[in-house]
Amino acid sequence: MASKRITSLEVAQHAGVSRTTVSLVLNDVPGAQISERTRKRVIQVAEELGYVPVAAARALASQRTHVIGLILTRSPHHIASDAFLTQILDSLVETSHQNGMRLMIDIVEEMHHRDVYLDLTRARSIDGIIFSGPKFDDQALHALEEDGFPTVLMGQLPGASFYSVDIDNRAAAKLAVAHLIMLGHTRIACITNAPISYTASADRLQGYREAIESVGLQFDPRLVRYGNFDLESGYIQMKRLLELNPIPSAAFVASDVVAFGAMSAIRERGLSIPGDIALVGFDDVPFARYIDPPLTSVSLPAADLARVACNLLFELIQEGQPPERNLLLGTHLVVRKSCGAG
Amino acid sequence: MASKRITSLEVAQHAGVSRTTVSLVLNDVPGAQISERTRKRVIQVAEELGYVPVAAARALASQRTHVIGLILTRSPHHIASDAFLTQILDSLVETSHQNGMRLMIDIVEEMHHRDVYLDLTRARSIDGIIFSGPKFDDQALHALEEDGFPTVLMGQLPGASFYSVDIDNRAAAKLAVAHLIMLGHTRIACITNAPISYTASADRLQGYREAIESVGLQFDPRLVRYGNFDLESGYIQMKRLLELNPIPSAAFVASDVVAFGAMSAIRERGLSIPGDIALVGFDDVPFARYIDPPLTSVSLPAADLARVACNLLFELIQEGQPPERNLLLGTHLVVRKSCGAG
DNA sequence: TTGTAAGCGTTATCAC
DNA sequence: GTGATAACGCTTACAA
Numbered sequence A, B: 001m002a003s004k005r006i007t008s009l010e011v012a013q014h015a016g017v018s019r020t021t022v023s024l025v026l027n028d029v030p031g032a033q034i035s036e037r038t039r040k041r042v043i044q045v046a047e048e049l050g051y052v053p054v055a056a057a058r059a060l061a062s063q064r065t066h067v068i069g070l071i072l073t074r075s076p077h078h079i080a081s082d083a084f085l086t087q088i089l090d091s092l093v094e095t096s097h098q099n100g101m102r103l104m105i106d107i108v109e110e111m112h113h114r115d116v117y118l119d120l121t122r123a124r125s126i127d128g129i130i131f132s133g134p135k136f137d138d139q140a141l142h143a144l145e146e147d148g149f150p151t152v153l154m155g156q157l158p159g160a161s162f163y164s165v166d167i168d169n170r171a172a173a174k175l176a177v178a179h180l181i182m183l184g185h186t187r188i189a190c191i192t193n194a195p196i197s198y199t200a201s202a203d204r205l206q207g208y209r210e211a212i213e214s215v216g217l218q219f220d221p222r223l224v225r226y227g228n229f230d231l232e233s234g235y236i237q238m239k240r241l242l243e244l245n246p247i248p249s250a251a252f253v254a255s256d257v258v259a260f261g262a263m264s265a266i267r268e269r270g271l272s273i274p275g276d277i278a279l280v281g282f283d284d285v286p287f288a289r290y291i292d293p294p295l296t297s298v299s300l301p302a303a304d305l306a307r308v309a310c311n312l313l314f315e316l317i318q319e320g321q322p323p324e325r326n327l328l329l330g331t332h333l334v335v336r337k338s339c340g341a342g
Numbered sequence C: 001t002t003g004t005a006a007g008c009g010t011t012a013t014c015a016c
Numbered sequence D: 001g002t003g004a005t006a007a008c009g010c011t012t013a014c015a016a
Helices: A008-015 A019-026 A036-049 A055-062 A077-098 A116-122 A139-147 A169-182 A199-214 A231-241 A256-268 A302-317 B008-015 B019-026 B036-049 B055-062 B077-098 B116-122 B139-147 B169-182 B199-214 B231-241 B256-268 B302-317
Strands: A067-074 A102-109 A128-132 A151-154 A163-167 A188-191 A250-253 A278-283 A296-299 A326-329 A332-334 B067-074 B102-109 B128-132 B151-154 B163-167 B188-191 B250-253 B278-283 B296-299 B326-329 B332-334
Touching: A008 A019, A008 A036, A019 A036, A055 B055, A067 A077, A067 A116, A067 A302, A077 A102, A077 A302, A077 B077, A077 B102, A102 A116, A102 B077, A116 A128, A116 A139, A128 A139, A128 A302, A151 A302, A163 A169, A163 A302, A169 A188, A169 A199, A169 A250, A169 A278, A169 A296, A169 A332, A188 A199, A188 A231, A188 A256, A231 A250, A231 A256, A250 A256, A256 A278, A302 A326, B008 B019, B008 B036, B019 B036, B067 B077, B067 B116, B067 B302, B077 B102, B077 B302, B102 B116, B116 B128, B116 B139, B128 B139, B128 B302, B151 B302, B163 B169, B163 B302, B169 B188, B169 B199, B169 B250, B169 B278, B169 B296, B169 B332, B188 B199, B188 B231, B188 B256, B231 B250, B231 B256, B250 B256, B256 B278, B302 B326
Parallel strands: A067 A102, A067 A128, A128 A151, A151 A163, A163 A326, A188 A250, A250 A278, A278 A296, B067 B102, B067 B128, B128 B151, B151 B163, B163 B326, B188 B250, B250 B278, B278 B296
Antiparallel strands: A102 B102, A296 A332, B296 B332
16 A cells, blocks of 8 residues: 555566566466576565565456355355364365465355356356355256356265265264174164255265164164254254163264254253263264263364365366366264263 | 356447446446436346456456455464354355455464565455454564555454454453352452453453452452463363362353363362352353353354454445444353353 | 567546 | 546567
């Protein structure tokens, strides 16, 4: 504000070269060679003058904004990703910076009109999109798909042609339930993290079922309840499970937050964890280790997820052809006290 | 991608007017009159063609990016704001959209070199900045101040000329401690949310002190401990308080997260809340009502904070002179079970 | 190896 | 009321 803006022309003049050269040097253009002396000269002058190219001008000329957009949907899912939002943003911003990119964030209503994302792409505000928490029935997302705009999903949308990064929910759930089985439980309930229309939810339930059946146990629908992202849902669904006779001896709750709600229902009933009922959560939110008893949970590599998604997107933007279209990242179980001596 | 890009020229041609007219209509320029017929015509054609102005071109020509930047510092403070980040982002994005703006997010290392923010402003990537969690000793922030770039602080920086929005930490703390006093407590400890170099921390401690002294009680430094944003710090500091003889009968913990840590220290010692020691937290994070016992806490209007900050910034950008420079928003106490029958 | 010149798609300043 | 025309600051063929 105070000082007059420094343009590339000024840098050129001070360095005694043309604007082309300045641009070539500062953008490290792979082709064209510049003498080491000129290069150094330009860089030094630019530094001295505090020259920073104007983003809009650059974008207009090069057809690249050097900005990527993170799109979140304003949905119940939201609540669940809260715990990781900071990690994800952190990782996204850092990875972006490493690649000379910036991050723009947008939150859209679920089930909005078909054009929500297209406004972003048509305005050419961004070079690519990272979309968090896709749902089957999102029409706007399909519009985006047709548009062919560089997009990476954090999560999955089976049947869609999008690139995506996700955790292997099914394998993770199997891991968690196998842990309970190993401890001798045979009557294991499941509370999902969300309605079954969410892929993550369906996959975790499937993992639960496979784990159960893989040891010859019977899958019993009465032992399955559907959570809805929040504590309340866990509380309510666990209460219903406790009406069963006999009550389950263990439960796999596919979300820590939902599990916290379940825990308060168990406590309210005067039952003990893991004495009367063992519990395994999912997500390993920071709080999991501080609750009483500390919750055994599947740890979710949020930062890795974001980093991988980001790098995938950059490849896509640079017209690369990433080899893997749908990546699944591994998880591990963090054993604490909610299942008894493990 | 599929279809050729539609430019304002095409809209003009289809509507049988000039590009100027298109621009005038679409931007609703206050001066210049356009016949109602022409106006309708242009708007309709633009809609039909799916015309969206290219952001970069607009920015270059108008010197306005229609983007604001949210800057977070990658610091311990971070942990505390986690719980509200979603609410804040949500509110910020919504308010921005209402004003035709977008949100860019940046996370910078604490104590980075003097130019971190200037890169954003010099590149003219954004029209204004919302800065969350300022610290006294941030040199880069002072550089930003000198630069005179439109900036609004969420938080406070006494002595600085920045516009700011914050909660009234002192009043809020007084409220919380007054509640404990009203319940008959006279030996009330305090664990701060953070090191005292944070204004919020200092203000809350001051509120505690004023509440204590306003009823003729003695301020006792031995009853004051310093938390550090996280659960661990609450655990450690409460442990130290429990070594006192006699132990305090109540504690004001200036952060829910820190309070959760304190609770586990109390539990570990075999003491009961509120039986042996009453507790009031601060922030009213979502989890506060689900912990056992549900924590009485000062509720923090995160979304309002963000909305007000955003609107203030927009006024600033439009060269307005907001009447209030430093706004303080009110809070209220949410009474639950951690202080006994209230 | 470096310079010239033509865009990039708007907005804004004037005349008409 | 409306329409040329010049910025806006940079990138990038193409020449030199």
